[in-house]
Amino acid sequence: MVSDFLLLIVSSPSGAGKTTLCNRLRAEFPDLRFSVSHTTRKPRPNEVDGREYHFIDKDAFDLMIGEHAFAEWAPVHGNSYGTSVAEIEIAKREARGVLFDIDYQGARQIKARMPEAASVFILPPSLAELERRLRGRGTEDEPTTLRRLRAAKGEIEHYGFFDYVIVNDDLERAYDQLRAVVFAERCRRGRHALLCEQMLAEGKVGAST
Ligand SMILES: Nc1nc2c(ncn2[C@@H]2O[C@H](COP(=O)(O)OP(=O)(O)O)[C@@H](O)[C@H]2O)c(=O)[nH]1
Numbered sequence: 001m002v003s004d005f006l007l008l009i010v011s012s013p014s015g016a017g018k019t020t021l022c023n024r025l026r027a028e029f030p031d032l033r034f035s036v037s038h039t040t041r042k043p044r045p046n047e048v049d050g051r052e053y054h055f056i057d058k059d060a061f062d063l064m065i066g067e068h069a070f071a072e073w074a075p076v077h078g079n080s081y082g083t084s085v086a087e088i089e090i091a092k093r094e095a096r097g098v099l100f101d102i103d104y105q106g107a108r109q110i111k112a113r114m115p116e117a118a119s120v121f122i123l124p125p126s127l128a129e130l131e132r133r134l135r136g137r138g139t140e141d142e143p144t145t146l147r148r149l150r151a152a153k154g155e156i157e158h159y160g161f162f163d164y165v166i167v168n169d170d171l172e173r174a175y176d177q178l179r180a181v182v183f184a185e186r187c188r189r190g191r192h193a194l195l196c197e198q199m200l201a202e203g204k205v206g207a208s209t
């Protein structure tokens with residue numbers, strides 16, 4: 001039986017808009033806890049340790065791998081990124097679901113571990129628009145920007161793995177679609193099996209009167 005706990009994976013090529021969309025989800029659904037990943041990437045000026053990521057060095061990351069502290073991890077754009085087992089456990093204790101902003105390699109590992117997870121791929125309307133957005137964000141130097149743009153097709157290649165694909169052309173429309181996924185996933189039959197079974201186990205309606 002599937003529990004009421006929602007596992008939601010959001011992936012996209014760099015610059016497609018998943019952070020923007022995930023931030024809106026976090027604001028609207030505070031009971032969906034954002035999984036703060038560990039990364040060896042350096043923080044951007046607007047990022048805070050423990051909020052966007054736990055920023056750690058390669059030695060500390062490797063130590064966590066050795067200790068089996070990650071539910072999944074992967075090399076992405078020349079750095080290591082991973083979701084700790086602890087993040088998922090905290091969410092299970094404190095929230096009604098967990099939101100993962102992870103790449104397709106991580107998505108695959110989370111699905112293998114927890115097949116009930118729902119996965120969403122955010123697609124930019126075009127590669128040219130992806131480049132405009134990534135450059136417009138202004139967070140990466142030129143070699144890093146090029147590396148991410150070159151990786152985009154390799155990521156889009158895996159769209160077939162995901163349960164849902166949302167084209168992030170108009171932001172409002174894309175966000176509406178993402179929140180619709182949350183509502184739809186929360187209506188999955190398996191999540192309501194307990195309530196159905198409880199009603200079926202009750203005595204005949206009207207028997208008590
Ligand atoms: N497998 C995996 N990927 C992650 C994790 N955290 C972030 N990522 C992915 O790493 C990639 C780079 O993330 P980031 O450096 O924040 O750049 P951005 O996607 O341009 O905002 C994105 O595809 C993220 O979804 C994680 O814990 N595991």
Ligand SMILES: Nc1ncnc2c1ncn2[C@@H]1O[C@H](COP(=O)(O)OP(=O)(O)O)[C@@H](O)[C@H]1O
Binds near residue numbers: 014018137168169171
């Ligand atoms: N639908 C959209 N239309 C125009 N710009 C967008 C849209 N969605 C996101 N952006 C902008 O594109 C840039 C990349 O978005 P971001 O959320 O950082 O992407 P990602 O997390 O996938 O790398 C940001 O500057 C963001 O404001």
